[in-house]
Amino acid sequence: MTGGFVYSEKPIRIERGEGVHLYDGDGTEYLDFGASYGVAAVGHCHPEVVSAVQSQVERLTFVQASYPNAARDGLYDKLAAVAPGDLDDVWLCNSGTEANEAALKFARSATGDSKIVAARDGFHGRTMGSLAATWKPKYRTPFEPLAGGVEFVPYGDEAALAEAVDDETAAVLLEPIQGEGGVNPAPEGYLQAAREAADDTGAALIFDEIQTGLGRTGALWACEKRGVTPDVLTSAKGLGGGLPVAATLCADWVAEDAGPHGSTFSGGPVVSAAAEATLSVLADEDLPANAAEVGEHLQSKLRGPELPIRTVRGEGLLVGVEVGRGANAVLKRLAMNHGVLALPAGRSVVRLLPPLTVEQSHADEVIDALGAALAEVSA
Numbered sequence: 001m002t003g004g005f006v007y008s009e010k011p012i013r014i015e016r017g018e019g020v021h022l023y024d025g026d027g028t029e030y031l032d033f034g035a036s037y038g039v040a041a042v043g044h045c046h047p048e049v050v051s052a053v054q055s056q057v058e059r060l061t062f063v064q065a066s067y068p069n070a071a072r073d074g075l076y077d078k079l080a081a082v083a084p085g086d087l088d089d090v091w092l093c094n095s096g097t098e099a100n101e102a103a104l105k106f107a108r109s110a111t112g113d114s115k116i117v118a119a120r121d122g123f124h125g126r127t128m129g130s131l132a133a134t135w136k137p138k139y140r141t142p143f144e145p146l147a148g149g150v151e152f153v154p155y156g157d158e159a160a161l162a163e164a165v166d167d168e169t170a171a172v173l174l175e176p177i178q179g180e181g182g183v184n185p186a187p188e189g190y191l192q193a194a195r196e197a198a199d200d201t202g203a204a205l206i207f208d209e210i211q212t213g214l215g216r217t218g219a220l221w222a223c224e225k226r227g228v229t230p231d232v233l234t235s236a237k238g239l240g241g242g243l244p245v246a247a248t249l250c251a252d253w254v255a256e257d258a259g260p261h262g263s264t265f266s267g268g269p270v271v272s273a274a275a276e277a278t279l280s281v282l283a284d285e286d287l288p289a290n291a292a293e294v295g296e297h298l299q300s301k302l303r304g305p306e307l308p309i310r311t312v313r314g315e316g317l318l319v320g321v322e323v324g325r326g327a328n329a330v331l332k333r334l335a336m337n338h339g340v341l342a343l344p345a346g347r348s349v350v351r352l353l354p355p356l357t358v359e360q361s362h363a364d365e366v367i368d369a370l371g372a373a374l375a376e377v378s379a
Helices: 047-059 070-082 096-111 128-132 137-143 158-164 190-201 269-284 287-302 327-338 360-378
Strands: 014-018 021-024 029-032 089-093 115-119 150-153 169-174 204-208 232-235 246-250 311-315 318-322 349-352
Touching: 029 360, 047 269, 070 089, 070 246, 070 269, 089 096, 096 128, 096 169, 096 204, 096 232, 096 246, 128 137, 150 158, 158 190, 169 190, 190 204, 269 287, 287 311, 287 318, 287 360, 327 349, 327 360
Parallel strands: 115 150, 115 169, 169 204, 204 232
Antiparallel strands: 014 021, 021 029, 089 246, 232 246, 311 318, 318 349
16 A cells, blocks of 8 residues: 555546636646635635745744744734634634644533533544544444543434533534535524523533634624624634634633643644735635625525426535435536536535635536536436
């Protein structure tokens, strides 16, 4: 066995990216509606992000987080300024699963309790602690036994959530819209019910906004659209404009008793510069508003009578298209025959997760390609 062994490689070798497009070694163009897993929120190789990285790497590549640094301090301030509510205490790390691991540790330390309540069909990462709060057996079973103390409840069931959250609960961990689990938006009132259950028992409410955050749903944070502020919020994917960086944002009461934690690469100067530039681009180009506008156009077209689609779910530019059990067959034809790269969300759902810089013309390309791919699969 040589080379990478975790991922099954696709028959497309990507060599370059620009904006919403990716290119293989022969110059073939692909429209990225999922190949970057939402990482390219401001598009591939955005000039402002590239410039910030180049400038920083020439001055200082790395210094550990115990030593103050202008790039890291700038990102701390920027994240605190855009965080929902009063979540102005910031922990930086490298990936979404690390951000969720930290959130769970902080909640257990701050509350003195240990129980975690999470949702069925939720996905929070693949490292051992985050995996313990991830529902799908496919991810969990090979690595069991996992960390204990996690109780799963049906997503969207307020009564089941209220019953599960008790005085021994350290945290309630939820996605405002489940991504990997099928693109399932929280029902009206569900996140507020989670807020009330946490308040009643002294538990920390954690929102995993790794996929929903940074403008993807049409607001900077999905929880803002529902009027609910958590005690801890996690962010990653698009935060670094293509570089690996994540953040755990905490209320004071959690941060003040977060317990011992650390990471060698927490908030390195280069990724901090990239993230600060990314946040600036999101604001300057009003990309959340673009996500709302293009997402509404995309979803309205997908719901038209022309396509043999069961349902369309999501908000903004996090869209799940339920096509039946042949989602992977559809994805293969989208990529190989029509130059559109997308993602699955289970066996039956095609997940569309493009850069927030896409235009309506790109959405129309995807709709035409999806119609053709569906026809090819059913032929």
